[in-house]
Amino acid sequence: MITLKGAAVSAKIKEQVEELLKGNTGRIPKLAIVRVGERPDDLSYERGALKKMAAFGLEAECFAFPEDITDQDFKKEFSQINESRDIDGILLLRPLPKQIREQDIERMIDPQKDLDGISPINIAKVFAGDDSGFAPCTAEAVVEVLKANEIPLTGKKVTLVGRSMVVGRPLSMLLLKENATVTICHTRTENLKENCRNGEILIAAAGRAKMLDASYVKEGAVVIDVGINVDENGKLCGDVDFDTLEGTASMATPVPGGVGAVTTAVLAKHLVLAACCRRDTV
Incomplete structure (x- = not known):
């Protein structure tokens, strides 16, 4: 049996990212990782994403909130992240705690910053076969x-x-x-x-x-x-x-x-694509 390791696939995606970065003459693209609570799988994904962004020459910042944060307080914090001009893309670690209305956050997120395809707009594009949106x-x-x-x-x-x-x-x-x-x-x-x-x-x-x-x-x-x-x-x-x-x-x-390993590489690629799109629309 052949073991299909993700490292080789990630390396190929890194080459694509490097080519995209050559055309992005502005600042280094920045990712916001938004986490509520400390679920082991979320922490594992977060560590992998941070490591991958650094390896690809990209910036990332974690925004961690307590598991018992209220729906209102989280929406206020998320809105600030969503609207920040310093952030090119957002990764929201899910599922969110029950007190937070996850569907509201999915509707709030800027589709151009929605790197993991949670926005109804991006999901609709995936189901329509439209490549202009980000798939999960x-x-x-x-x-x-x-x-x-x-x-x-x-x-x-x-x-x-x-x-x-x-x-x-x-x-x-x-x-x-x-x-x-x-x-x-x-x-x-x-x-x-x-x-x-x-x-x-x-x-x-x-x-x-x-x-x-x-x-x-x-x-x-x-x-x-x-x-x-x-x-x-x-x-x-x-x-x-x-x-x-x-x-x-x-x-x-x-x-x-x-x-x-490939998922975080795709995330990095989406981040650079999002940054390039923002540059072209400014």
Whole structure:
């Protein structure tokens, strides 16, 4: 089995970012990472994003708020970040605590600064096949991994486990745009194992630690693991039990070191694109 590591894909995206920066003669693009509370997966993503921005020669600042911040106070703080002329792009770590109306924040965010595709405007563009908006970084990262490793999508049967607006649904649109035949499953799908075994490409994005093992995988299939979970030992793991795949899958992404590394590279690319767009409209 070939392990599809994200580092090589990230390096290719870095080259694209460097080319974009050559045309951006102004200041260094700046990212705002907005976090409420201290969820382990949020902290992991934040560390990865900060490291990637530094590696790509970009700036980033974290705006962390207590988990019990009120809806009104958070909206006031977020509005200031959203309107700041010093910030070119925003990454909002979700889900937000229950007391904050997340849909209101999705409507508030400037679509041109919305690097992770949470704005209704950007989501609509993804579903319409309009490239002028930003797709969610993780969804786009999956497609980048497949393309970089020359895994064909046209006509291929892809089984996608996960239906969230963060990954599953927008990713299904990106895959359809590449002419894949997509089956969307989720944790309540009947005969989940049978559906998964039909996929020539299996993508796990349900958010449940090691819920899929080799018995869910078609022989020779490509397995892409989007999950970022913490196991009983406090270690990061994916939605797939990676150690069981040898001898069944032909290729698979590890966690960590797989899609996550590419997700932050896509975020960096979106940041530079956003900065270039702001420069052109000023």
